[in-house]
Amino acid sequence: MRISRNLQLNTLLFRLELVLFSLVLAFCCLACSHPSTMQQTDYGVFLGVNPEQIELLKGYDTVVIDAAYFTKEEVEAIHQTGAKKVYSYLNIGSVETFREGYDSVSDCILSEYENWPGEFWVDVSRPEWQTFIEQSAKVLAGKGVDGFFLDNADVYYLYPTQEIFDGLVSIIKMLNTLDKDILINGGDVFVSKAVLNADSPRIQITGVNQECVFTNIDFSNNTLVLQDSDTSRYYQDYLAVCKDKGLEVYLLEYAKDGDNIEETIQEYCRKQGFRYYRSPSVDLVG
Numbered sequence: 001m002r003i004s005r006n007l008q009l010n011t012l013l014f015r016l017e018l019v020l021f022s023l024v025l026a027f028c029c030l031a032c033s034h035p036s037t038m039q040q041t042d043y044g045v046f047l048g049v050n051p052e053q054i055e056l057l058k059g060y061d062t063v064v065i066d067a068a069y070f071t072k073e074e075v076e077a078i079h080q081t082g083a084k085k086v087y088s089y090l091n092i093g094s095v096e097t098f099r100e101g102y103d104s105v106s107d108c109i110l111s112e113y114e115n116w117p118g119e120f121w122v123d124v125s126r127p128e129w130q131t132f133i134e135q136s137a138k139v140l141a142g143k144g145v146d147g148f149f150l151d152n153a154d155v156y157y158l159y160p161t162q163e164i165f166d167g168l169v170s171i172i173k174m175l176n177t178l179d180k181d182i183l184i185n186g187g188d189v190f191v192s193k194a195v196l197n198a199d200s201p202r203i204q205i206t207g208v209n210q211e212c213v214f215t216n217i218d219f220s221n222n223t224l225v226l227q228d229s230d231t232s233r234y235y236q237d238y239l240a241v242c243k244d245k246g247l248e249v250y251l252l253e254y255a256k257d258g259d260n261i262e263e264t265i266q267e268y269c270r271k272q273g274f275r276y277y278r279s280p281s282v283d284l285v286g
Contacts, residue, residue: 043275045149045209045252047089048285056286057081062275064089064149064183064209068100068136072143079144087183088145092133092171093152094121105132110159115219121155125167133171137178147180147206153187160189169194172203181206183250188238196241207248210235214265215253217282224254224281226261236268243272251276 042061049056049065051074057063058081067075067088078086095105097118105122108129113119122129137148150172156164168190175182182205184191194202213235216227227235239249251269255261257280269276 041275041277043250044277044286045279045284046286048283053286054078054081057083061085063087067140067143067145070143075144085146085181086144087147087149087181088140088143089151090133090137090140090148091151092168093124093155093187094119101132101136105129110155121152121158123159123164123167124155124171125163130167130171130174134174137175141178141180145180147182148175149183149185149209150175150187151185153184153190156187156190156193165190165193169202172205176204183207183209183248185209185252186211188235191242192238195247196245205247207250208239208242209250209252210239211252211254213239213251213253214261214268215255217254224256224259239272239274243274249274253278254280254282256280 042059044057044060044062045064046057047064047066051070054074054077057065057078060081060083062085063078063083064087065078067086070078075086091099094113095102095109097120105126105128108122108124108126109120110123111121113121124130140148153168156168172182172194184205185208187208188210191205191208195205212227212231214227214232216225216231217223218225239251242249249272251265251274253261253265253276255278262278265276265278268274
């Protein structure tokens, strides 16, 4: 009788173990067949993404693309993935040799752009440059983008003349007539003079995007590193003033997947009410 009870108990335990094993196996299979769709933020910068990769943008609330390489229908397809805001990259302070129309503005070149072969800083006060930007912006606006992600206003940091400042102001005032949101990427010296420290803002912008507040790019070794503490503190102070002035604030950081620095970035943005995107490479392909 004791043997029979032990056998029954062992059989029951075996069956329980079998059920538990089956449940664990089923859960693992479900997880493998349905990979996580969670993303680090609802903001993403995808300048290296092409129209065949639109699925990479799915689930993001605000995205930045280079709409020069997208059709109106493809921009609409991005909206259909759930994106409420689609910003297009627009380079207002430098020019790349691969851009359509480069030859028409090559006389505006001031100097080479360090670490970016084939790109040059330009004299933004030149009429032909301003015409070039206006034409480019109108084409982008016609594709249905919600705003412009303006790059290289830092030309004013390198060439701090009144002509360069006024040239940038003129460009952005022209963009204001297109009734689109405007984010300025970098350009802290220009933004400070034109918006933050002005008695009344010289331009109307939606917000700023600041790269490398906590991380940096070591171009000499082609590696992603941490930002030095002084520069990080300077950017944080600058962004605090932007916030106080009512500007939206976005961060673009560069770090490998799993890097501990992301916890610091995430906590900082949570406390400040900022949004960020972490890219694992400078290619910005998701």
